[in-house]
Amino acid sequence: MKFVIIGGDAAGMSAASRAKRRAPELDVIVFEQTQDVSYSACGMPYNLADPSRPMDDLVVRPAHVFREKQNIDLRTGHRVERINRQDKTVTGTTIEGKAFTIDYDKLLIATGASPVKPPIDGVDLPGVMYLKLLEDGRRIKAFMKENNVTKAVIIGMGYIALEMCEALRERGIEVAMVKPRPVFLPWMHPELASMVKDVVEAHGIQLHAGHEIKAIERHNGILKVICEDMDLEGQMVLIAIGVKPNSELAEEAGLQLGPSKAIAVDRHLRTSDPEIYSAGDCADAFHIVTGKRTWVPLALRANRAGWAVADNVLGKHVEVEGIAGTAVFKVFELQVARTGLNSRQAEEAGFEPAEIVIKSRSRAHAHPGSKSILVNMVGDKKSGRLLGVQMVGEEGVAHRINAPAVALHAQMTVDKFSQCDLAYAPPFSPVWDPLLTAANQLMKQL
Numbered sequence: 544m545k546f547v548i549i550g551g552d553a554a555g556m557s558a559a560s561r562a563k564r565r566a567p568e569l570d571v572i573v574f575e576q577t578q579d580v581s582y583s584a585c586g587m588p589y590n591l592a593d594p595s596r597p598m599d600d601l602v603v604r605p606a607h608v609f610r611e612k613q614n615i616d617l618r619t620g621h622r623v624e625r626i627n628r629q630d631k632t633v634t635g636t637t638i639e640g641k642a643f644t645i646d647y648d649k650l651l652i653a654t655g656a657s658p659v660k661p662p663i664d665g666v667d668l669p670g671v672m673y674l675k676l677l678e679d680g681r682r683i684k685a686f687m688k689e690n691n692v693t694k695a696v697i698i699g700m701g702y703i704a705l706e707m708c709e710a711l712r713e714r715g716i717e718v719a720m721v722k723p724r725p726v727f728l729p730w731m732h733p734e735l736a737s738m739v740k741d742v743v744e745a746h747g748i749q750l751h752a753g754h755e756i757k758a759i760e761r762h763n764g765i766l767k768v769i770c771e772d773m774d775l776e777g778q779m780v781l782i783a784i785g786v787k788p789n790s791e792l793a794e795e796a797g798l799q800l801g802p803s804k805a806i807a808v809d810r811h812l813r814t815s816d817p818e819i820y821s822a823g824d825c826a827d828a829f830h831i832v833t834g835k836r837t838w839v840p841l842a843l844r845a846n847r848a849g850w851a852v853a854d855n856v857l858g859k860h861v862e863v864e865g866i867a868g869t870a871v872f873k874v875f876e877l878q879v880a881r882t883g884l885n886s887r888q889a890e891e892a893g894f895e896p897a898e899i900v901i902k903s904r905s906r907a908h909a910h911p912g913s914k915s916i917l918v919n920m921v922g923d924k925k926s927g928r929l930l931g932v933q934m935v936g937e938e939g940v941a942h943r944i945n946a947p948a949v950a951l952h953a954q955m956t957v958d959k960f961s962q963c964d965l966a967y968a969p970p971f972s973p974v975w976d977p978l979l980t981a982a983n984q985l986m987k988q989l
């Protein structure tokens with residue numbers, strides 16, 4: 544059997560490795576348009592913060608290891624341009640311009656996502672950067688070195704934009720951030736968002752939310768981001784306004800699309816064509832709280848879906864349960880985390896949400912070094928179910944979010960969650976963990 548995979552990063556290489564490990568006789572062919580496979584895109588902001596670290600530190604397993612040790616037919620520099628479902632082939636062009644065609648028995652589309660480019664002039668000027676592929680990281684690193692960047696503008700204020708503002712500040716670069724929507728971190732409860740905003744501003748970042756961007760211009764090596772009512776200047780502009788799924792191949796092949804035009808897959812990761820699977824950032828998923836289709840481009844689900852596809856190609860009938868949208872990021876001294884729904888999403892999904900915000904501490908009352916933690920918790924008045932949690936604080940946030948994430952998978956009520964036997968010792972939490980305090984408070988409103 545021939546298992547063909549388009550895309551050689553998290554989802555694609557997870558599927559290839561697992562399939563080959565479980566069935567060494569399987570013919571596994573991976574097409575990757577770049578020269579890079581299996582690297583940590585998530586590590587790029589931290590790598591960029593340190594001029595002495597080579598970008599290739601982030602390669603988890605180089606291409607030759609997949610070829611020589613795992614016997615995977617990995618073809619880098621091969622871009623797939625068409626899927627022909629009738630004759631079960633894919634066609635494309637190599638980096639040298641040679642056309643190729645290959646037939647498949649089972650196909651996996653693992654093409655990931657691409658940065659969104661705003662529809663304005665100047666988005667491809669030299670010095671205007673995007674951060675998605677490892678090659679993008681190398682390009683930014685080289686540009687900063689060669690142009691001695693001292694001032695940069697970031698368009699966007701999402702998690703990658705915020706991780707990058709910290710990375711640039713660490714290199715002593717002056718940073719201004721701008722976006723058209725007026726609200727900073729609109730998915731976050733305003734009290735928590737305001738804690739993040741204060742810290743970002745305290746580090747000297749200029750935040751300009753609510754400014755429509757008209758164009759980017761370049762004069763004498765200086766880029767100018769032109770807004771309706773002001774201009775911002777820098778030697779480098781990073782556009783980080785989100786990503787969109789690379790679903791064009793699937794769309795052209797007539798496969799069904801889901802939310803945000805991600806490729807629609809069932810719980811077995813099958814597309815609307817049973818011989819074709821899709822996994823990772825290009826595909827949708829089921830939300831474990833709403834049960835509905837959603838699109839959340841994050842790393843764990845890409846790796847997990849890759850494994851499940853490999854098992855299913857080998858006839859195991861594995862289902863993936865779904866995602867809670869659990870995410871965490873760091874910005875300066877803060878850890879910012881969420882899982883499940885915020886109250887607006889809960890309302891849109893048909894729940895009757897109640898929510899609270901509590902302020903607690905990362906360590907016991909009298910223990911030195913304790914930091915504030917803000918917790919926002921959302922529950923459903925009708926069923927008592929826990930629907931979502933957000934947290935911000937200087938310590939004890941990143942991994943604490945995993946407890947409510949598990950509770951969401953178990954469909955726990957807030958009451959049941961409040962009874963959980965969570966760990967306590969003074970250096971790690973108050974005796975009533977901040978999550979338990981939040982659950983106890985929320986119960987009063989349900």
Ligand SMILES: Cc1cc2nc3c(=O)[nH]c(=O)nc-3n(C[C@H](O)[C@H](O)[C@H](O)COP(=O)(O)OP(=O)(O)OC[C@H]3O[C@@H](n4cnc5c(N)ncnc54)[C@H](O)[C@@H]3O)c2cc1C
Binds near residue numbers: 583584824825
């Ligand atoms: C800066 C940054 C920070 C991040 N931080 C985090 C984090 O902290 N936590 C987290 O969970 N996630 C994070 N992510 C997201 C995470 O990296 C992605 O969710 C994950 O890489 C998705 O894996 P994937 O295999 O689906 O797609 P990708 O990693 O995008 O890989 C898709 C591959 O397909 C190739 N491809 C596309 N089209 C074709 C074609 N037609 N032919 C051949 N090859 C093709 C691409 O070149 C690419 O190599 C971050 C992403 C970035 C960019």
